Structure formats: structure tokens, C-alpha cells
Amino acid sequence: MTEKPQVKILVVKRDKIGDMLLTTTVLGWLRKALPDADIHVLANDYNSWVLAGNPDVDRIWSVPRVRARGGFTPGDVWRTFLMLWRLRRLKFDWVLVGNGEESPRAIKRGLSVRGKRTVAYCATPAQWPGLTDALPPPDDLHETQRLAHLVQPMGLRPPEHLPAPRYVLPASGKAFAAAWLAGHRLTPFGYMVLGLGARRAKKQPSTRQVLDWSAHAAQRWGLKTVFIWTPGKSDDPNYPGDDDVAEPVLAAASPHIIPFRGPLHEAIALIGQARLSLFPDSGLMHFAAASPGGVLGFFAERDASPSPVQWAPVGPRARWLEATHRVADLSDDQVLAPLDEMIASFPEQASDRE
Secondary structure: OOOOOOOEEEEEOOOOHHHHHHHHHHHHHHHHHOOOOEEEEEEEOOOHHHHOOOOOOOEEEEEOOHHHHOOOOHHHHHHHHHHHHHHHHHOOOEEEEOOOOOOHHHHHHHHHOOOOEEEEEOOOHHHOOOOOEEEOOOOOOOHHHHHHHHHHHHOOOOOOOOOOOOOOOOHHHHHHHHHHHHHOOOOOOOEEEEEOOOOOHHHOOOHHHHHHHHHHHHHHHOOEEEEEOOOOOOOOOOOOOOHHHHHHHHHOOOOOEEEEOOOHHHHHHHHOOOOEEEEEOOHHHHHHHOOOOOEEEEEOOOOOOOOHHHHOOOOOOEEEEEOOOOHHHOOHHHHHHHHHHHHHOOOHHHHHHO
16 A cells, blocks of 8 residues: 655744744644644744744744844855755645735745745735735634634644643743742742733833732732833834833832843743733733733733734633723723632642643
8 A cells, every 4th residue: 555645844933932832723733633744844043942842843944033133144144045945855745824914024935945835824916926825814813713724725624723822941941930939939829920011001001000910919819929021121123122111110119029120031931830920912921821820911902903803812721801092991800800710710730730
């Protein structure tokens, strides 16, 4: 009997870490649907770590992220060219441009691999003559379902339910969290995380809200709050930070708040052992949703910002609230009711996962 040829699939994912984390839901389903497929992911050196140790991926290819480096170096150009040559030699059956909407840069990268068939969301197929399967951009679907619908040209039916997103925290992150928590007399799952984590002021909680919510967590549940924000000034053209927004919270010198201003991986390590996290729409919100404690996410100004219809957090302990204009307009009752419910329902066996 002649064996069926192994299907080779390349998923192109050039987005941020939160987007990559959501993509793991589709990779998990794709592995289950096609257990013998050879599944590769073309990522960048900023988001590729999210897939490290993921059994649903056979190989990760990483290119430099130009924004992070301020441009390509000659070495970057040569390594990218060599990697592209190797990818072309693999002759992928399917190249899936893993974006939930049209992305010209991602389509260009996917076409450069020259797979037998390339699938992407595209409103104007004539603009991309090498794109064999141009799908109309979907409406009213979550990002994970948008990604899942890319498999339709492969003859697969997108599932109604996808696996939960997952990641493996590097050992260095776990070691950091253990030392940092011990140094601040905190125990795993014995604290709450509250973060700014959004670059639009209307999506961030106010100083008063941060102080009031952290005081409530301390008085009602005996939990300190680890306050996390993005380091840097708001006028940084590459990576705007939240130092200015965090300053009045720090000036209040609340005994319930322990500030953390540090690297992304270390922040994720602390989020991973929180009893509950509160975050505006951001990559950190999605990592909190994939953590044992879960997340209460915040959205606002839907007319100008991404909608929770597409970007709501995904996970067994993920909830979200949407403000009409500003997160600062949410009442304490609107926030503290689900906060109390989620803390009270925290599964004690979740601590066994660490």
C-alpha cells in the first residue's frame, strides 16, 4: 500500500506576542485534525519564544523584527535570505498567512516562501497575483476563529470550539518569579496583579481605581497587589511606555501595592502565579487569560479601539468588561463584583500546575 504523502504546512505569524499566543489555539486544533502533518511556523525574534516547547509545532523559523532593532543589519539581511532559501526548498503544500484580517506585509512574506498554495485574508486579490486562496475578511468573529477559518481551502471544517491558548514559561522566568516573590514576602497565588498594559489612556484604569481596587483586594481577601506597567515614556516612537501614568499611583505610597517595572518575560512570570489579574486589552491580558488565575480584562471606546468581539481574552477563567468611553467611567461595583467572584472561585488545584 502506498503511504499518503506528509502534508507540509507553514503558518506565517509576524504579529506581537499576544497574537502569537492566540494562534496556539489553532495550532493545537490543527495538530489534532492532521496528526501526521509537518507543521512549521515562521515567526520573528520577538514572538517566537511563545512557541518554545509547544508539541503542536515541528519547527520554528525566526526572522528579525525590524521595529525592535531600528532596521536590518547586513547580517540580518543575509540570515533572512538564507532562511528564505531553505524554506523554499521544503516546498510547503500550504502557507497560511496567520492574520485575522488583511495584512500586506504578512501576505508579502507568505508569498516569498513560494508554497504550492498560499491562503490569506484579502479584499483585493488582484493585488496579489501569487495568492492562490484569497478569502474575504470576516466580520463578527473572534481572532482565534478568524485564524481557524483559514483552513477552509484545505478541505477542513473550522471547529466551533478551539483548545485554550498555552505557553511554556522559560526556566529563567520561573526562577525570577520565585526569587522576586520571596523577596517581597509573597507566595504563589497569594497576590493580585493589576496592570496598565495599554497605550490608549481611555483603556487604562485611573489612579483612583488602581488604589481603590487594590485596597479592596487587601481588605476583603488579604491580597497584596503587584502593580505592573510598561517601562518608558509615552513619547517613545517605538515602544511608548506608561511611566507617566504610573507615577501618581506610586506617589500615593499605598501599603497594598508592590510596584513592578521590569522586562516583559519577568512580568509574564509574575502574572502566571497571580490569584487574579486585571488588565486592559493588551498582550499581557491574553497571557493572564492563559494563566491559572485568569483575567478580568477591560475594553473601551469601541469606535476607535479593537473590539472585544475580536480580541476578548480566551481561557477557562477569562472575563471582560467594556466601557462606553473610558475604563475610568466604570463604577467600582461593576468591577469589584466579578473580581470577588473570580477570586472566590479560584481552583485550589491550580497551584499544582506550577
